[in-house]
Structure formats: structure tokens, C-alpha cells
Amino acid sequence: MTRQTAIKTEDYIREVVTIFFAQKRIIQRTFLIIAVFAVAVALFWPPTYAVRGEILIKGKKLEKSPETLENTQIRMFELTRQDLASEIEIVESNDVIENTIRLLREKQLLYTDVDLTADTMPALVKNIRSRLEASIKQDSHIIETTFTSRDPNEAHVVLRHLLIEYVNWRNSVFNPGQAVTFYETQVERFSQALRKNEDALIALAEQYMSPDPAKEIDNNLAIKKDLEQSLDRERTEWTKKELYVDFLEDALDSPDMRLFSSIDNQSITLLGEKLQSLVIERGNILRVYHESSDRVRGVDEQIAKTYETLRSEVAAYAExxxxxxxxxxxxxxxxxxxxxxxxxRNVELHTYLVESQRIHREIDLIRHSYETFSKRLEEARIQTSSDANALFSISIISWPFVSWEPVFPQPRLIIPLGLFVAMLTGLSLGFLREYFDHTFKKPEDGPKFAGLTTLFTIPRWKG
Known part of the structure; x- marks a missing residue:
């Protein structure tokens, strides 16, 4: 068993070696191309240098809450990762980079041959920002800034002045005097917005004549429900009366004598009973007298008169x-x-309700902003009257310095890596080509793949 395994392993090694020598040209060419390219990049690519500086952010002042001005609460401000991220945003902000470019131009250090206009400035800012990187050092409150350039002196000058402008810009942003003015402006702006929305609510109430549309809609729905029930009852009653009147009119138009005993009316009921009695009496008289006798005619006259009176009463009742x-x-x-x-009205009130709800949402947002800026205004006023002028302090603990060793290219890294990649790519291409080459390469391939006996082989002849 061990011998079979050794033979199989020997076959694999032989196969690999065979493939290597069979595809040695493509392997060698690929290796040489990539290796030469890697060496050329490592030796002849223009070097890029990196300049680094470090900023320390630490909590400094005691934050005073103006919630109760008579009994001001005092607590130490704690620095968070969000505060550090905000500082990074300030470092990489367009305003800081713009001010840095203008400062370099004023000092005749850089950009002396460029017109700083609204058209050229965005491209310059984008160029500097693409080469600027700021990150938080792990487990610290230190921001590390890195600026790359092919000219180390340029990188040093740009990053140094950028840190100076960052400090100046940050001080201007967190200056309490300017903060008071800023917050006063914002408070006044939100106050006007609140008054404007409240006036809009009043105008809506006057337009739709309803102080509470939701309540009126509920009341209208309740009234509408009662009206619909009453309307159903009235329609049913109206249908019954119409059908009853039609029945009475049909009965009055009928040539047959009707007693109208179904009518709930006292006079009609009495006339019907009287008419019925006369008809019965006439029948009894006809048993004794002839139909043309005076007595029978007298009863007929009474019947006719009574029936006519009954019809008049029924007609009046039908009317x-x-x-x-x-x-x-x-x-x-x-x-x-x-x-x-x-x-x-409910549609109008719903429109009013939707509009008023939208205004109320705006009022809630504006009121929240108003209250927030009012608190910030009180905080700024308290800060103005105290010694402290910032929530936390900043310090440049490491001004930019030039490392004369380029960050790219690094021959010690690129050349070994390039050789490894070249070897790996060459072998991969060689094995891929061998994998997709289905021709017979050894005498054993004939019996193995085609089931044919190999009679003889002719070596490749190179003349």
C-alpha cells in the first residue's frame, strides 16, 4: 500500500515536472514580463512621500447647564468618538483647505502662478483633499493627519499651514462671542417661523370656520349616521304611502263597488258599514218585492247616495x-x-385637518429647534461670562515632519512581491494552457485515452 502511494506521488511529481518543461516558454515569458515591470516600478516610478502630524483632543472646560440658571449644574465634559470624528471633519473641510490655499498664496509659498477664482478653487481643494487623510489613533484621543506628495517639501508646507488654519478656523467656530450672535440669529429665525405657522393655523381656522376639524368630523359622521337611518325609515314610509295612494286611486277608478273597510278612518268605516247594511237590506227586500218596485228603487237611491259620499270621503282621504x-x-x-x-363639509374639514397636521408637524420641529437653540444661547451666554471658551482643548503634539523614505514605491517590498506574483502567474498560465491542450504528449497517452497501441514515436526534430 505504501509502495502504491509512493508510485502515485511519483507520477504526480513527474506530471508536474513534465507540464513545467512543456510550457516553460510561456512560464518564462510571463515571469520575465511581470518581474521586469515590478523592478521598473520599484526603481523608476516617481517616489511619493508622506508627511504626518498629530493633534491631541482632550476635555478641558466644565460644562454648565442653563436648565436652571439659579442653580447651575456643573459637570466635566466627556470627550466621545463622535467629537473626534467631528474634529476630523473640520480638518478635512473645504473651508479649512480653501483658507490654507489662500494663506500659501499670500505667503508666496505655493500657487503663485494660479488665479484663485471660483472656477479654479474647487479643483485645487479637491486635489489637496484627495491626498489628505485624517484618522483616530487606536485607544487614544489623538488625530493623525497624513499628506502625500511627490515633493516632500511641498507636502510639509501644505500640512503645516493646514494645521495652522484648522486651529484658527476651529477657534472661530467655537468662539463664544460669535456663538451668541449665531444663536440669537437662529432663535429669532425660528421664532418668526413659529409665528408664521401659527398665523397660518389661525387663517385656516377662519377659512374653514372650525377650531377643531377632527371633532367636527366626528360629530358630522355621527349626525350623518343618524340621518341615514332616518332617511331609510322615511323612504320606507314614503314608499308605503305612495303604494297605498295608488291602491286607493285604482279602487276609486274601478267600476265595482268597494266598501273600503281596510281604511283606518272613522267616517269612512261608518259609511262603509252603512253601505253594507243597505246592500243587505236590498237583498232582503228583493226576496219580497220586484226590482222595479218603489221600495227597491228607494233603497237603490240610498245606496247610490251613500256610495257617492263614501267615494268622496275616500278621495279626500287619498288626497x-x-x-x-x-x-x-x-x-x-x-x-x-x-x-x-x-x-x-367632511371633505373640506379633512383637507383642513391634513393641512393643519402638516403645519403642526412643522411647528413641532421648529419648536424643538427653537428650544434647542435657546438652550445653546443660554449656554453661550454663560460661557461668555466665564473663563472657559471651549468644550475641549486641542494641541498640536507633533508638527508635520518629512520622512525621506518614500511611501511608494518601496523596492524591498515591491521586488519580492513582484517576483512572487510573476512566478505564480507564469505557473498558472502554464498549467491552464496545458489543461486546455488535448493533444497526445507522451507514448502512454495513446493507450490511455484512445485505447490504441503505440507502435513507435518520432522525437521532435529541430533543423
Whole structure:
């Protein structure tokens, strides 16, 4: 078993060596190209130098809270990573870089042949900012600034003046006197914005004649619900009366005699009962007398007179019912109009409510800003009356210095790395080419892949 493993390992090594010698040209060429390129970069690429400086940020002053001016609370200000990140933003800010460029131009150190205009300044600022890097040192309150350039003296001058401008700019930003003016301006601006939005709310209330649209909408919905229920009842009653009146009019137009006993009216009921009695009496008389007799004719006259009176009463009753149905129709129309008015009013109130809610949100945001800047204004006033003038102090603990060893290229690093990459790339290309080359290369390939016997081999002849 060990011998088989040794034979298999020997086969693998032989295969690798065979591939290496078979593809040695491409491996050698790739290796030479990349190696020459790496050596050329390491030896002939223009060097880039880095200049570094360090800034120490530390808590300095006692922060005084103006929440209760009579009993001012005092606590030591604690420096956070966010404060350090803010300082980095100031170091890399466009204003600081612009001021640095102008300072260098004034001192005739750099940019003497460039017109500092609104068109050229952004490109200069972008160029400096692309080569400037500021970072926080691990487990410290130190900001390390690095500026790279192919001219070490230029890098040194630029970074030194940039740190000077950073200190000046920061002092101007955190100057309490200017802070008081700034916060007073902001407080006044937000106060005017609050008054403007409050006036807008008053104007909306006057326009829609509603101090509380949400409450009025709820009341209108409750009224609308009651009206819809009442409208359903009135429509049902109106339909019943209309159908009943139509029934009575059809009965009055009918040639047949009707007693109208279903009508709930005392006079009609009495006339119907009287007519019914006369009809019964006539039937009884016809059993004794002839239909043309005087007595029968007398009863017929009474029947006709009574029926005519009954029809008149029913017609008057039908007219009364018709008037009641018309009144119900007018009531239904008025209720429908009222419902439409309520719906339209609710739409107006909803518009008013949405607009007022938007204004209220703006007021809340403005009020929050107003309260924040008011507190900051009190803090600034307290700071102005005290010795302290900053939340924390800054110190340049390491002014820019030039390391004459370039950060790029570094031959000791690039040449070994280039040789390694060249060797790895050459071998990879050689093995890839061998992998995709499906021709027979050894006598054993014929029986192995084609199942054919190798009779003889002819070595490659180079004439």
C-alpha cells in the first residue's frame, strides 16, 4: 500500500515536472514580463512621500447647564468618538483647505502662478483633499493627519499651514462671542417661523370656520349616521304611502263597488258599514218585492247616495295621504341634501385637518429647534461670562515632519512581491494552457485515452 502511494506521488511529481518543461516558454515569458515591470516600478516610478502630524483632543472646560440658571449644574465634559470624528471633519473641510490655499498664496509659498477664482478653487481643494487623510489613533484621543506628495517639501508646507488654519478656523467656530450672535440669529429665525405657522393655523381656522376639524368630523359622521337611518325609515314610509295612494286611486277608478273597510278612518268605516247594511237590506227586500218596485228603487237611491259620499270621503282621504307622501318626499330630499352637505363639509374639514397636521408637524420641529437653540444661547451666554471658551482643548503634539523614505514605491517590498506574483502567474498560465491542450504528449497517452497501441514515436526534430 505504501509502495502504491509512493508510485502515485511519483507520477504526480513527474506530471508536474513534465507540464513545467512543456510550457516553460510561456512560464518564462510571463515571469520575465511581470518581474521586469515590478523592478521598473520599484526603481523608476516617481517616489511619493508622506508627511504626518498629530493633534491631541482632550476635555478641558466644565460644562454648565442653563436648565436652571439659579442653580447651575456643573459637570466635566466627556470627550466621545463622535467629537473626534467631528474634529476630523473640520480638518478635512473645504473651508479649512480653501483658507490654507489662500494663506500659501499670500505667503508666496505655493500657487503663485494660479488665479484663485471660483472656477479654479474647487479643483485645487479637491486635489489637496484627495491626498489628505485624517484618522483616530487606536485607544487614544489623538488625530493623525497624513499628506502625500511627490515633493516632500511641498507636502510639509501644505500640512503645516493646514494645521495652522484648522486651529484658527476651529477657534472661530467655537468662539463664544460669535456663538451668541449665531444663536440669537437662529432663535429669532425660528421664532418668526413659529409665528408664521401659527398665523397660518389661525387663517385656516377662519377659512374653514372650525377650531377643531377632527371633532367636527366626528360629530358630522355621527349626525350623518343618524340621518341615514332616518332617511331609510322615511323612504320606507314614503314608499308605503305612495303604494297605498295608488291602491286607493285604482279602487276609486274601478267600476265595482268597494266598501273600503281596510281604511283606518272613522267616517269612512261608518259609511262603509252603512253601505253594507243597505246592500243587505236590498237583498232582503228583493226576496219580497220586484226590482222595479218603489221600495227597491228607494233603497237603490240610498245606496247610490251613500256610495257617492263614501267615494268622496275616500278621495279626500287619498288626497290627504298624497299630501303626506309629498311632504315625506320633501323631507327625504332635504335629508339627502343635508347628507351631501355633510359629506362635502367632511371633505373640506379633512383637507383642513391634513393641512393643519402638516403645519403642526412643522411647528413641532421648529419648536424643538427653537428650544434647542435657546438652550445653546443660554449656554453661550454663560460661557461668555466665564473663563472657559471651549468644550475641549486641542494641541498640536507633533508638527508635520518629512520622512525621506518614500511611501511608494518601496523596492524591498515591491521586488519580492513582484517576483512572487510573476512566478505564480507564469505557473498558472502554464498549467491552464496545458489543461486546455488535448493533444497526445507522451507514448502512454495513446493507450490511455484512445485505447490504441503505440507502435513507435518520432522525437521532435529541430533543423
Amino acid at each position: 290627504t295621504m298624497r299630501n303626506e307622501a309629498d311632504i315625506l318626499g320633501d323631507t327625504i330630499a332635504a335629508m339627502e341634501t343635508r347628507l351631501r352637505d355633510l359629506s362635502a
